Amino acid sequence: MTRKKRRLMILLLAGLGLGTATALTLTAFQDNLVFFLSPSDVLAQRPPGERAFRLGGLVEAGSVERHTGADGRPSATFRVTDGPSAITVTYSGVLPDLFREGQGVVTLGKLQPDGSFRASEVLARHDETYMPPEVADALRRAGHWNPAQGAAPPAASWNTAPRQPEGRSGG
Amino acid sequence: MEGPGEPVGSPAGVQGAEPPVSPQSPEHPRMIPELGHFALALACVLAVVQSVLPVVGAERRDARLMGTAGPLAFGQLVAIGTAFGCLAWAYLVNDTTVSNVVANSHSAKPLIYKLSGTWGNHEGSMVLWVLILSVCGAAVAAFGRGLPTALKARVIGVLGWVAVGFLLFILFTSNPFTRIWPPPMDGRGLNPVLQDPGLAMHPPTLYFGYVGYAVTFAFALAALLEGRVDAAWGRWVRPWALGAWCFLTVGITMGSWWAYYELGWGGYWFWDPVENASLLPWLAGTALLHSAIVVEKRDTLKVWSVLLAILAFAMSLLGTFLVRSGVLNSVHAFANDPSRGIFILALLMVYVAGAFALFAWRAPRLSPTGIFAPISREGALVLNNLLLCSIAAVVLAGTLWPMFADILTGAKISVGPPFFNTATAPLAIPLVIAMPIGAMLPWKRADLWAALQRLWWAAVAALVIGFLALVVAGYPVWPVLGMTLAAWLVVGAAADIADRTGLFRRPAQAWRRAIALPRAAWGAAIAHGAVGISIAGVAGMGVATDTLVQLEPGQSTRLAGYEWRMDGLSDVTGANYRARRVTVTVLQDGKVIAVLTPERRTFIVDNQTTAEAAIHTNALRDLYAVLGEERGTAAVLRLHHNPFAPWIWFGGLAMAFGGMLSLSDRRMRVAAPAPKAATVPA
Numbered sequence: 001m002t003r004k005k006r007r008l009m010i011l012l013l014a015g016l017g018l019g020t021a022t023a024l025t026l027t028a029f030q031d032n033l034v035f036f037l038s039p040s041d042v043l044a045q046r047p048p049g050e051r052a053f054r055l056g057g058l059v060e061a062g063s064v065e066r067h068t069g070a071d072g073r074p075s076a077t078f079r080v081t082d083g084p085s086a087i088t089v090t091y092s093g094v095l096p097d098l099f100r101e102g103q104g105v106v107t108l109g110k111l112q113p114d115g116s117f118r119a120s121e122v123l124a125r126h127d128e129t130y131m132p133p134e135v136a137d138a139l140r141r142a143g144h145w146n147p148a149q150g151a152a153p154p155a156a157s158w159n160t161a162p163r164q165p166e167g168r169s170g171g
Numbered sequence: 172m173e174g175p176g177e178p179v180g181s182p183a184g185v186q187g188a189e190p191p192v193s194p195q196s197p198e199h200p201r202m203i204p205e206l207g208h209f210a211l212a213l214a215c216v217l218a219v220v221q222s223v224l225p226v227v228g229a230e231r232r233d234a235r236l237m238g239t240a241g242p243l244a245f246g247q248l249v250a251i252g253t254a255f256g257c258l259a260w261a262y263l264v265n266d267t268t269v270s271n272v273v274a275n276s277h278s279a280k281p282l283i284y285k286l287s288g289t290w291g292n293h294e295g296s297m298v299l300w301v302l303i304l305s306v307c308g309a310a311v312a313a314f315g316r317g318l319p320t321a322l323k324a325r326v327i328g329v330l331g332w333v334a335v336g337f338l339l340f341i342l343f344t345s346n347p348f349t350r351i352w353p354p355p356m357d358g359r360g361l362n363p364v365l366q367d368p369g370l371a372m373h374p375p376t377l378y379f380g381y382v383g384y385a386v387t388f389a390f391a392l393a394a395l396l397e398g399r400v401d402a403a404w405g406r407w408v409r410p411w412a413l414g415a416w417c418f419l420t421v422g423i424t425m426g427s428w429w430a431y432y433e434l435g436w437g438g439y440w441f442w443d444p445v446e447n448a449s450l451l452p453w454l455a456g457t458a459l460l461h462s463a464i465v466v467e468k469r470d471t472l473k474v475w476s477v478l479l480a481i482l483a484f485a486m487s488l489l490g491t492f493l494v495r496s497g498v499l500n501s502v503h504a505f506a507n508d509p510s511r512g513i514f515i516l517a518l519l520m521v522y523v524a525g526a527f528a529l530f531a532w533r534a535p536r537l538s539p540t541g542i543f544a545p546i547s548r549e550g551a552l553v554l555n556n557l558l559l560c561s562i563a564a565v566v567l568a569g570t571l572w573p574m575f576a577d578i579l580t581g582a583k584i585s586v587g588p589p590f591f592n593t594a595t596a597p598l599a600i601p602l603v604i605a606m607p608i609g610a611m612l613p614w615k616r617a618d619l620w621a622a623l624q625r626l627w628w629a630a631v632a633a634l635v636i637g638f639l640a641l642v643v644a645g646y647p648v649w650p651v652l653g654m655t656l657a658a659w660l661v662v663g664a665a666a667d668i669a670d671r672t673g674l675f676r677r678p679a680q681a682w683r684r685a686i687a688l689p690r691a692a693w694g695a696a697i698a699h700g701a702v703g704i705s706i707a708g709v710a711g712m713g714v715a716t717d718t719l720v721q722l723e724p725g726q727s728t729r730l731a732g733y734e735w736r737m738d739g740l741s742d743v744t745g746a747n748y749r750a751r752r753v754t755v756t757v758l759q760d761g762k763v764i765a766v767l768t769p770e771r772r773t774f775i776v777d778n779q780t781t782a783e784a785a786i787h788t789n790a791l792r793d794l795y796a797v798l799g800e801e802r803g804t805a806a807v808l809r810l811h812h813n814p815f816a817p818w819i820w821f822g823g824l825a826m827a828f829g830g831m832l833s834l835s836d837r838r839m840r841v842a843a844p845a846p847k848a849a850t851v852p853a
Contacts, residue, residue, distance in 0.1 A: 021561040032590035036583030094799030
């Protein structure tokens with residue numbers, strides 16, 4: 001094999017590898033990118049029910065209800081709010097340890113025909129003071145918080161219908 | 172060194188009046204953190220000298236300047252070792268005047284976690300990073316006697332460049348010795364999910380892997396500076412590439428095992444950015460490991476191997492950047508400080524862009540020599556490299572895309588496991604199919620058909636296992652494919668050994684030949700077979716079943732043919748936590764198989780709660796129970812039945828064992844005389 005031919009072979013192989021990787025990445029992206037939406041985004045965009053997305057915001061104080069199904073399977077409903085809007089989330093499972101009313105939460109799931117959100121995952125965080133960056137961003141976009149003025153205001157003041165002044169329960 | 176002695180200056184006459192000084196009292200040597208800070212600054216200065224003198228010496232062929240490399244590397248080790256020791260000391264005595272200790276430790280923590288707390292945080296882990304780097308530099312200086320003096324000087328010089336960047340990073344953005352005034356009464360404690368023996372050893376292991384690639388990177392740059400790569404270069408790089416790979420493999424395995432039992436979600440790999448950060452260097456490093464063999468044996472693929480060495484280190488740096496900057500959303504996001512992220516990003520740019528510029532400038536000098544046919548051992552290793560790098564590219568794209576999308580369009584996007592599974596499987600499957608075949612091919616020119624003939628019984632075994640999984644066990648399609656590939660790899664590795672020892676041709680001599688077989692051959696076969704074991708574990712997890720159920724004491728539920736009975740709840744007190752424990756008895760046909768006691772622990776210092784999973788394994792399956800919450804007298808339990816789960820981590824450890832066996836091969840230790848080393852006495 002001459003040097004020129006050899007170089008061509010190597011280029012061809014590298015191109016093939018890179019091409020395959022790109023093609024695989026792009027096709028997989030098409031179906032599997034998961035977007036983050038705040039409750040206001042959901043109400044504005046009405047995403048189709050078959051596509052999973054992440055819904056994030058603050059857990060509305062006093063909105064958490066835990067149930068047990070007939071088969072002994074626990075489930076929960078709560079509302080996720082960003083100030084102007086709120087969406088009811090149903091979740092079949094045990095809420096994570098760091099789940100608290102009035103704190104930031106990110107859930108993964110699909111929108112139901114009745115406008116509620118069925119979550120397949122409620123994301124847990126290592127740190128209870130941690131605010132998911134998307135949630136912080138959503139709150140900022142909702143116009144209720146200017147980060148230049150310091151930390152986020154107490155969760156209770158975000159509620160569309162505050163029922164507990166402390167914004168904390170079940171903890 | 173007056174620090175430690177200073178406060179003990181009380182005259183002997185007063186001794187009777189004063190109570191004995193305990194190490195916890197404020198009377199302990201207060202200067203220790205300053206000493207550590209000073210040692211770090213000293214190390215930084217030494218690193219600057221180390222990055223200039225030996226390299227200049229090598230350019231000018233000045234033996235005196237090149238001779239500074241060794242002593243400087245040892246000096247570096249002493250300085251950084253001192254700094255690390257000082258930090259560890261501050262943690263052990265719980266020195267609350269050091270803000271890093273306050274933020275991450277507490278006097279009530281068990282001793283081992285006080286010690287592991289030294290590197291369980293951002294600042295400390297970076298000190299550990301440079302400590303390991305200096306250990307590697309000193310190792311090159313001490314054990315690289317067979318290396319040509321100029322190459323050795325350049326390698327140590329390049330390691331100095333790396334050390335300067337990281338020491339500046341520590342000193343300017345992440346100083347672990349910063350004081351706090353007034354000192355609080357006690358620290359805030361270590362995040363309870365991190366208080367775990369497995370995780371105490373996890374970062375050091377991973378870092379040995381990352382930093383090992385800094386050494387192969389230094390070898391690559393030294394070769395570029397020198398303008399020469401030969402078979403001897405491949406022989407020197409291989410042990411480092413292999414050692415780093417072993418550590419990284421163990422580190423990733425430990426991380427996955429920790430996620431499995433500590434996070435309590437029953438999963439073992441989440442395609443989380445932090446996990447990908449360790450997988451990316453592993454993929455590039457695995458490719459490097461194989462291409463270095465070709466450099467050593469056939470004196471070809473040299474430019475490519477140098478490029479891979481640069482890429483492997485770039486991936487290690489990227490991994491550090493991803494974990495430490497907090498730019499990516501992660502379940503493991505520990506650090507969140509943009510200035511650090513920007514600093515590491517700048518380091519990454521300088522190192523990688525600089526290395527690529529040097530590569531573009533010097534690589535044309537490295538003339539290709541060896542020639543081989545596409546169907547040959549070399550050809551198979553090229554295919555291995557191609558596929559591994561493609562997988563790495565896909566993982567990299569999926570990991571970084573959310574960040575780019577955020578910067579470019581402001582869209583908040585996440586890329587989850589479905590993406591990575593769909594995009595990597597089409598690349599991983601051909602890789603796995605090719606593995607046993609490639610190992611069978613001879614160098615230069617091979618007969619594919621002859622290799623396949625020697626593997627026919629591995630193929631039959633794989634198909635039988637696949638058939639059993641499909642028909643008898645009734646597995647779905649992906650686990651069936653996984654089991655088939657797993658059997659193909661394991662039996663294929665056995666076929667390789669049987670072929671080399673002539674087990675079927677001359678059984679009488681097989682034992683003798685097995686002993687005479689180089690350890691590298693055993694290591695390769697074991698590592699390849701171990702990949703199969705891990706794949707079997709992953710396939711088993713594909714048919715795992717779980718249930719979520721609320722049970723009153725005495726009630727039971729059925730899962731995977733077992734009866735799980737809830738016996739009751741109790742209180743437990745640990746060293747620094749209180750816990751609620753549920754007792755679950757698992758029965759099969761009325762016989763007790765296991766008693767599981769998952770807990771929910773509340774850590775007293777920071778009032779955090781973690782779920783502690785209980786696992787019972789019999790090597791073929793795990794019974795896994797987590798206590799979700801309590802409702803009255805009832806407990807909400809999540810129960811899992813995970814077939815073959817332990818095989819995932821056993822396979823990972825066996826892979827590393829194969830690597831270490833290979834590393835212990837005589838060939839790896841005895842540096843063959845290079846053309847230059849033969850003429851210039853070291």
